[in-house]
Amino acid sequence: MGYAFKAISKNLASRFRKVQDAGLAIRIGQVTKLEEMKVAITRFGIMEMMGWKGTGGTAVHSDNVQGHFYIDVMRNFAKRGKASIYELYFNDILVAMQLCIASPNMLILLKTTYNESQSSFPRSVCYFTCFWRSILQQNA
Numbered sequence: 001m002g003y004a005f006k007a008i009s010k011n012l013a014s015r016f017r018k019v020q021d022a023g024l025a026i027r028i029g030q031v032t033k034l035e036e037m038k039v040a041i042t043r044f045g046i047m048e049m050m051g052w053k054g055t056g057g058t059a060v061h062s063d064n065v066q067g068h069f070y071i072d073v074m075r076n077f078a079k080r081g082k083a084s085i086y087e088l089y090f091n092d093i094l095v096a097m098q099l100c101i102a103s104p105n106m107l108i109l110l111k112t113t114y115n116e117s118q119s120s121f122p123r124s125v126c127y128f129t130c131f132w133r134s135i136l137q138q139n140a
Helices: 002-021 034-049 052-056 065-079 123-138
Strands: 026-031 083-090 093-103 106-114
Touching: 002 026, 026 034, 034 052, 034 065, 034 083, 034 093, 034 106, 065 083, 065 093, 065 106
Parallel strands: none
Antiparallel strands: 026 083, 083 093, 093 106
C-alpha cells in the first residue's frame, strides 16, 4: 500500500503543478451544513443544465425528481454530519462539484458534474487531482 500511495501522490502533485503553472488559483470548498445543501444542489443542477446532460434532459435540477432526491439524501446525511459537497474553483470560477457521503471508514462519491465551458484542462484529470490532493492533505 505504501508504494501505491506514494505513486499516486507523486502523480497528483505533478498534475496539480500543471494547473498552477497555467496561472490558475485553485480553491476547494466544502459544503457540510444542512441549511446549505439545497443551495449547493441548486448550483450543481445549474452547472449540469449548462452541459450535455441539460441538452439531453437528464440533468439534476432542484425542480425535478432527481434534484429532489439528491436534496433529500444530502440533507438527511448532513443532519448526521455525513454529507459533503466538494466544489472546485479556478480563479473563483466554479468548475466542478462532487456529492459525497461518508462514514468513518468510507467516502462514497455519489455524483460529479463539471463546468464544460472550462475545458482548458482535461476535466477529470484536473478535478480529481485537486479533489484527491485535498483529501490526502486532510488525512495526512
